[in-house]
Amino acid sequence: MRLFSTGISLFFLFALMACSKEQLEPIITDPPVPITVKLVARDTIRQGSYAGVGIHSFVDEVYTVLEQHRQQKSLTYLSQVNTYFSDVTDLKNRLRQFDWLTLDESYDTDSGVQIELAAGKVKSLTLNNRRSLSQWPEAIDSKSVLQPGDTPEQLYSKLVELSKNPAYASKFQKMVLTSRYSYAIYDPVKARLPWTLVYPKDNRSFDQVQIHFQDKQVAFITLERFEKL
Numbered sequence: 001m002r003l004f005s006t007g008i009s010l011f012f013l014f015a016l017m018a019c020s021k022e023q024l025e026p027i028i029t030d031p032p033v034p035i036t037v038k039l040v041a042r043d044t045i046r047q048g049s050y051a052g053v054g055i056h057s058f059v060d061e062v063y064t065v066l067e068q069h070r071q072q073k074s075l076t077y078l079s080q081v082n083t084y085f086s087d088v089t090d091l092k093n094r095l096r097q098f099d100w101l102t103l104d105e106s107y108d109t110d111s112g113v114q115i116e117l118a119a120g121k122v123k124s125l126t127l128n129n130r131r132s133l134s135q136w137p138e139a140i141d142s143k144s145v146l147q148p149g150d151t152p153e154q155l156y157s158k159l160v161e162l163s164k165n166p167a168y169a170s171k172f173q174k175m176v177l178t179s180r181y182s183y184a185i186y187d188p189v190k191a192r193l194p195w196t197l198v199y200p201k202d203n204r205s206f207d208q209v210q211i212h213f214q215d216k217q218v219a220f221i222t223l224e225r226f227e228k229l
Contacts, residue, residue: 040205041225050221051199053211057218062211063097066197075197085175088163095152096120098177103159104128106173113146113171120152137168194222204228 047055052065069075085091095101096119104112112128113136125133125146135145144161163172194210201207205227212219 038227038229039224040227041223043223045221045223050209050223053218053221055218055220059213059216062195062218066195075199085177086173088159088172088175091159091175091177092156094177095155100176100178102128102174102176102178103171104174104176105170111171115146115155120155122146122148122150122155124148137162201225 045055049055049057051069053062057065066075091101095117099117101115101117102112103115108128110127110129113133114126114128116123116126125136125148127133135147137145144158144165146155146158146162150158159172162168194212197209197211199207199209205225208224208226210222212221
């Protein structure tokens with residue numbers, strides 16, 4: 001690694017380091033106090049691994065590693081690309097890992113459908129205007145309607161069928177998977193955006209890590225180590 005002694009003030013990302021490791025997504029109500037740190041090392045990893053994330057690992061494997069770190073509270077900040085999809089087949093095998101699925105047009109509408117999930121199973125259905133539903137679509141009597149209690153397999157199969165129906169195809173222009181956490185499955189549409197992580201090393205130092213992807217695999221990892229002044 002090449003060593004540096006440049007002092008810098010970080011107003012957003014590294015303010016999170018002042019928070020407890022218990023807080024993955026701290027809410028700051030007042031302007032954060034700048035934390036002065038110095039960059040002491042910088043490196044680019046193109047072979048091997050860092051914190052269990054291996055070069056050439058597939059994105060789903062990286063997700064699993066990061067989820068383990070989250071459960072162990074070994075991360076203080078995660079920022080990853082959004083989970084926006086325009087192809088319903090991209091949802092396959094991903095529904096169990098998220099808490100909500102929203103179906104809508106390119107621009108948000110009051111009739112967009114919010115599907116609450118529990119381990120991929122449909123828990124509730126609500127429109128963007130907050131009106132609760134017993135099924136969606138409401139106007140049809142079909143085996144393809146979404147209902148609370150649908151299993152992940154049933155949900156995915158019904159989504160595929162409904163997306164082919166011209167009457168409802170517009171609600172599949174934008175599909176968004178979200179979770180309680182600030183990271184999610186990698187979106188190939190935004191493949192040029194790295195995932196940013198902060199790993200505390202001790203009370204005075206931490207690593208800012210960026211995982212860069214190409215073709216759904218880890219291409220390289222950049223690492224910057226900081227120490228508080």
